[in-house]
Amino acid sequence: MNIKALNGFKDILPGEVELWQRLETLARDIFARFNFSEIRLPILEKTDLFARAIGEATDIVEKEMYTFVDKQVTMRPEATASLLRAYIEHGLHVQKPVQRLFTIGPMFRHERPQKGRLRQFHQMDVEVLGSTSPRVDAEMMAMGAMLLAELGLSVSLEMNSLGCPVCRPGFRTSLLAFLDERHQGLCDDCKRRSSTNPLRVLDCKNPKCREQVLEAPSLLEHLCADCADHLSGVQEGLEQLGVQYSLNKFMVRGLDYYTRTTFEFITGDLGAQAAVGAGGRYDGLIEQLGGPRGVPGIGFALGMERLVLLLQQKEAELTASGVDLFVAGLGEQSSRYGFGLTHALRTGGMRVVMDLEGRSLKSQMKQAGKLGVPYVLILGENELAEGKAVLRNMATQEQQELLLQDEASTVQTLVALISA
Ligand code: ATP
Ligand code: MG
Numbered sequence: 001m002n003i004k005a006l007n008g009f010k011d012i013l014p015g016e017v018e019l020w021q022r023l024e025t026l027a028r029d030i031f032a033r034f035n036f037s038e039i040r041l042p043i044l045e046k047t048d049l050f051a052r053a054i055g056e057a058t059d060i061v062e063k064e065m066y067t068f069v070d071k072q073v074t075m076r077p078e079a080t081a082s083l084l085r086a087y088i089e090h091g092l093h094v095q096k097p098v099q100r101l102f103t104i105g106p107m108f109r110h111e112r113p114q115k116g117r118l119r120q121f122h123q124m125d126v127e128v129l130g131s132t133s134p135r136v137d138a139e140m141m142a143m144g145a146m147l148l149a150e151l152g153l154s155v156s157l158e159m160n161s162l163g164c165p166v167c168r169p170g171f172r173t174s175l176l177a178f179l180d181e182r183h184q185g186l187c188d189d190c191k192r193r194s195s196t197n198p199l200r201v202l203d204c205k206n207p208k209c210r211e212q213v214l215e216a217p218s219l220l221e222h223l224c225a226d227c228a229d230h231l232s233g234v235q236e237g238l239e240q241l242g243v244q245y246s247l248n249k250f251m252v253r254g255l256d257y258y259t260r261t262t263f264e265f266i267t268g269d270l271g272a273q274a275a276v277g278a279g280g281r282y283d284g285l286i287e288q289l290g291g292p293r294g295v296p297g298i299g300f301a302l303g304m305e306r307l308v309l310l311l312q313q314k315e316a317e318l319t320a321s322g323v324d325l326f327v328a329g330l331g332e333q334s335s336r337y338g339f340g341l342t343h344a345l346r347t348g349g350m351r352v353v354m355d356l357e358g359r360s361l362k363s364q365m366k367q368a369g370k371l372g373v374p375y376v377l378i379l380g381e382n383e384l385a386e387g388k389a390v391l392r393n394m395a396t397q398e399q400q401e402l403l404l405q406d407e408a409s410t411v412q413t414l415v416a417l418i419s420a
Contacts, residue, residue: 008111008119010305018322019311023151023304024104027124030147034139036100036126041082043106047074053081053289055256057197064109066119075108079125080257080282080299081289087129088291098130104304116273116306127299129286134230137261137281137298138237144265144277144300145243153310155276158248159238159263160219161231162199165284167224172198174217185212199252205272218249230260257282261298269313270306277302324418326368326376327354330361334379341377341407348411350418368394375418377402391417 005011012020028038047067054060054077066075076082083103086092092099104124113119126143128136141157148155163171179186179194179201186194187206194201202213223231238245245263253262262280270276279300286295327342329335335358342354353371355364361378368376378390384404391414392399402417404410 006119008113010118010120016308016312019308020304023307023311024124026150027104027147027302030143030150031102031126034100034143036102039083039086039101039103041076041079041086041103041105043076043108044073045076045082045085047072049081049085049289050074050077053084053257053285054078057193057200058256060109064111066108066110077109078107079103079105079123079301080127080285083125083127083299084129084286084289084291084297088286088289093130093292093295096130098128100126100128102126114273116270116303116309118305122304123301124304125299125301127297129297130295131298132230132283132296134233134261135237137230137234138241138243140279140298140300141238141245141263142241142243144302147302148265148276148307151307151311152314153267153276153307155265155267157243157245157263157265158251159234159245159261160248160251161223161227161260162252162258162262162280163219163223163227164259167222167227168219171217171219171222174222175199175202178216182212185209197256202250203252213250216250220247220249227260234261253278253280257285257288259283263300265302267306267310269310273306275303276306276310322351323353323371323373324351324375325353325414326364326371326373327352327379328361328364328368328376329354329379331381332358334381334384337384338377338379341410344407344411345414348415350415377414 047065050065051061056062060077065077067073083101087099102125104122106120106122108120110119111117126140128140141159145157162168175198176195179198183191183194185208186201187204187209190201190204190206190209201209202216204210251262251264258280260281260283263278264275265277266274267276268274277300279298281296281298283296286297287293325345327338329338338354339356342352345352353373355367365376374394376392376394378392380390383389387404389402389404390399391402402413405413
């Protein structure tokens with residue numbers, strides 16, 4: 001019997017997990033710079049929450065959710081709905097008029113697994129609740145761009161405005177008329193949804209549909225005065241903060257809740273899975289979920305698998321070892337001494353590896369080389385008898401003799417030498 005992980009569910013093994021940690025550490029640092037607080041949310045929620053928040057006619061709700069039908073609960077396919085549920089449930093708007101929250105964790109969608117597309121995947125999700133300021137929109141995009149830039153990734157930012165309940169109906173009418181004339185040229189999915197959810201046709205990936213909608217009316221031309229003002233405020237903010245972006249009139253996003261600003265961070269390096277992050281404003285959603293009236297929101301989520309793939313493709317700086325020192329003991333006496341010294345070094349904060357299998361010096365040096373450690377401490381029997389050891393710098397191949405004093409002083413000396 002050979003049980004394997006489910007298709008689309010993946011183990012993250014040592015060797016790769018370091019990249020995840022680096023990504024998460026940097027993200028936490030940047031979120032803190034922008035004054036975001038962490039919130040941790042359950043993975044299982046009532047199915048109704050997602051149906052109401054994300055929208056019945058979306059791909060996610062129609063076909064991608066992992067639902068326990070008998071219990072009417074669903075493994076979260078995204079974080080915003082749960083986060084808003086918690087915001088409303090705990091009255092967070094009373095504590096602070098503007099909440100800046102982030103959450104990191106796994107999401108679940110039953111889609112076709114491929115490179116950068118899994119069934120359990122991870123998102124870093126950030127939301128600002130309680131502000132309509134276009135500067136917040138600009139700041140969100142600037143924060144995403146900062147994270148991607150500090151990761152060394154070159155990713156472009158595309159933005160659109162989806163208008164609001166005032167201007168979208170007018171746009172919808174003109175889009176419906178436009179699609180009506182081209183009904184025959186659309187894919188089957190779009191034929192069906194052109195009447196229920198016509199905006200979705202605009203971002204259909206089918207080349208047939210893409211061609212049909214090239215001349216489609218643009219929401220940008222239908223925006224009401226308030227939405228147009230908001231958009232120019234966002235653009236002004238992005239320019240002030242030096243964030244590069246382009247307007248994409250076809251971007252409508254796969255969730256129903258968006259209003260006004262929507263955006264995606266796009267890479268050319270992952271084939272079809274081009275979006276590494278996406279989000280937008282959802283000014284009516286909190287109220288629609290039973291929350292306080294008129295509280296607006298905006299958020300985005302970054303896909304961690306896709307970011308890790310991009311980091312792996314950059315490879316070069318990945319070889320940095322997570323180890324400061326390798327202790328090589330030769331013979332029982334030295335190994336015994338090394339065993340104690342290793343523990344003292346670890347207590348002193350160093351990351352130390354020691355071979356406890358009594359292997360030859362050659363084999364231990366090979367291990368150290370594989371680990372990419374910067375230093376090896378070689379403990380030979382004769383040297384040890386004379387109170388000495390050898391510290392080898394793996395990069396320069398230089399060796400220096402070290403006088404072994406009492407353990408505390410030896411630790412101090414080694415820490416000083418290695419951190420220098
Ligand atoms: P896509 O168009 O790639 O399906 P989406 O619009 O469904 O993405 P969102 O719901 O906006 O994605 O999620 C935000 C980000 O989460 C995406 O930009 C992507 O990086 C990541 N993501 C979404 N679905 C998956 C998945 N199945 N596997 C891995 N990452 C995903
Ligand atoms: Mg999707």
